[in-house]
């Protein structure tokens with residue numbers, strides 16, 4: 001995820017004008033602006049689409065995509081992101097999501113989820129974790145016992161998912 005200009009956590013992505021470009025073309029353009037040239041090494045496709053939502057009170061539809069990267073691609077994005085066009089403006093920095101819970105039951109993902117997120121980014125994160133992560137230990141926490149998220153251990157954490165979003169009017 002990324003720390004946005006407004007101090008909230010969100011996913012890389014941005015506004016797409018459908019008259020000029022497809023949703024996926026616009027999203028990939030936004031990713032290059034926010035993440036830098038390393039984002040050109042992969043492409044988010046229609047098949048990566050997970051969900052769409054309308055934003056209450058605004059004429060906006062947000063679309064959420066989940067794209068798995070290799071560790072090399074992820075490392076290249078993290079190294080190159082400070083040189084991206086939007087770095088220091090819309091984006092203040094990339095943030096890895098801790099996919100573990102410390103023994104105190106708070107540190108790790110439960111504490112991370114207590115941050116402030118833009119829009120539905122927190123729900124989107126949970127949605128992606130439910131659908132993408134494989135079985136290696138259950139996570140319990142502020143989400144309650146009814147939700148069991150299976151997460152990678154610390155080593156497997158390096159096999160990160162990559163999440164992003166696009167929106168249009």
Ligand SMILES: O=c1[nH]cnc2c1ncn2[C@H]1C[C@H](O)[C@@H](COP(=O)(O)OP(=O)(O)O)O1
Nearest residue numbers: 010011055060062118119120121124165167
């Ligand atoms: O990561 C996100 N997940 C879901 N919705 C998001 C995310 N980032 C932004 N948004 C929503 C919130 C707003 O309703 C719109 C526009 O976002 P923003 O970047 O703040 O653009 P404006 O400055 O409001 O034009 O998308």
